[in-house]
Amino acid sequence: MRTLHIVTFLRSNPPRTLCLLSAAVLAVCTCIGSAAPVPAQEEAEPLSPDSGPYIRVVEDDQAGTVRLDLAIKVFAAQADTDQPAVALVGAVHIADPSFYALLQAFLDAQDLVLFEGVKPRGMGLDSDPDAEIDYETRLRQTEASLRFLAIVLERHKRESGDAYPPSLEQLKQDFGAEHMGAAEQIQQSRNDGWGNAIAYSVDESGAFSLLSYGADGRPGGEDEDADLAFADQNPLTPAELKDDPGIQGRMAKALGLVFQLDAMRYDRPNYRNSDLTIDQVLKQAEDEGADATALFKIMDGSSFTGRLMKVMFAIVEANPRMQVVFKLFMMDMLRLVETEGLTELPGAPESLSSLMKVLIENRNKVVVADLQTALNEQTDTPRDCIAIVYGAGHLADLEQRIMSECGYEHAATFWIPAITVDPSAAGLSKQNVETMRKMLERMMPSM
Structure with missing residues (x-):
């Protein structure tokens, strides 16, 4: 029976949470298809046809904290137990440093990692001189x-x-x-x-x-x-x-968090970029009647909206109370968007649906194609697990695709903490937090 390369992973990462996470993946990836049951693990959920969300917000009344958790879900091949397990790894682009340390250690231990990252212009073309390209x-x-x-x-x-x-x-x-x-x-x-x-x-x-x-x-x-x-x-x-951190980098600094691109390394030999190029995103968005240019300008901070957000983040950074409120706002926003769907929210423009098709569905098609290529590759040592790490908003669609197109089924779900907030440390009571959340719910339809 094959095993994951978890032994080194466990030895070099002693914290209890990391060990539980590793043990859960090890159990799932080595016991699927055998008579032995998967050992129950803390933070692990039982098998179910509906694997549930990739984001949850947990209120710990005893500790007085609010925590954003992201899921790692493991899938097993339905027909061929020799096929590697596939782990869908939820990511968020700004989080606590401990989240990225845990994520890095987990991904480094996998045989292959397909990761998100829109590529520079010109990198999506088949360079075969015999291909029919003008x-x-x-x-x-x-x-x-x-x-x-x-x-x-x-x-x-x-x-x-x-x-x-x-x-x-x-x-x-x-x-x-x-x-x-x-x-x-x-x-x-x-x-x-x-x-x-x-x-x-x-x-x-x-x-x-x-x-x-x-x-x-x-x-x-x-x-x-x-x-x-x-x-x-x-x-x-x-x-x-320029080497500007962009809106996400500035937001991370303002909230006392870290930016994914600053916290993680993707230069490992087992990592592969699996995404569209900028020009492909722009062209496909145009074909769908949408415009992705404005979004890129917001993200790099060059638009008016982007510049306005920079000013706002500077104000937030100087106010610990506002930092906590913004973190809680972001947590609930992520949860609501995953539950309701960004394009299904009342007031969402029709063009947003077309843009989301490119940003989510079309990019996910690239990932599935890369996964299928990897599954068909001949390697010196059989792979035990292929990890796909993408923004959590991509993963519900990706999950359906790998189940329907690649013949996989959900095996287990476990959670890792991404952001932990202590409202009381900033002078916010539970009632203050609840008031803020109700305000958010009222605001969402008009945003």
Whole structure:
């Protein structure tokens, strides 16, 4: 019987919660399909056809705290017990540091991790030179790859205080070690739209050059075979080079939490980015009659709404009472959205439904396709568990897809604490909290 790589995981992570979590996954992934029952674990739920939500808010009257928990659900193949278990891991983009420490340790112990992260422009195109893709599309991908590499080169130089790296491989190792998903993105950007390697060099003056040799992959040439140089593009803008934490990073700081991208590492060899590219999201949203540009501008803080939120977060950061209220607001908002569905809330514009189809359903289709690819891969050692870590709002739809399209069934659910709030520490009574929640419920239909 196969086992998870949990032994090292348990030895290096002694806290009781972590041990219970590991033991639960170990039991489920090793006992499914056998006569032995799955041992009952604290925090684990019994098997059921309806696996329930991925978010819950727990009020601990004894401790006087309110806690946001996220689910990890384990699924087993219905017909083939040799297939690996699949764990759907709920994530939230800002949380307590302990949540990300636990999440990191759990994911690092799995055989393969498919993770969320919209990719840079130009990375979604099949670079097979024989594929039926027109020249303009290949040209756009090539230009996007050249620009992405140039941005990373400049940011790496600024962050390291050193010269440009001697090779793109060195860039991948150095920059990828410090930034979520960057190593894979750099790797995918090293080829142009025709699948040929982009030429990189640094001259005696210290300036870099990035060059695609066009369709024929040889220096020189005309028309489709002409060389394409980054030097021929417009200079990089300050916005492209800034290292701004964005709205989520600022919100985390304001609430005394941490941002997922700052707290976790995704450069492990068993991690794979599984998502759409920015240009794919924008194009698919346009095809659905929606506009995702405004959302991206809010998230990076460049829109008026984004700038207004920055000011608001600065005020919240200076007021511990407001920090607690905002945390509780966020918890209940997440719970209500999962229960009611964002697009089903009264007053939600029709365009939101179209945008959510792209942001949730279309991105989930990519994950399922990547999962099916992984399930069919031949590996030296059979995989025991494949983890998929995504925002909790994605997982109900993903769950239905892996059950219907991949032949899996729910085996167990267990919970990990993401955010814990003590209202009394900020002078808020239980009645204050209840009043705030009722106000939230009244506000939701008009938001």
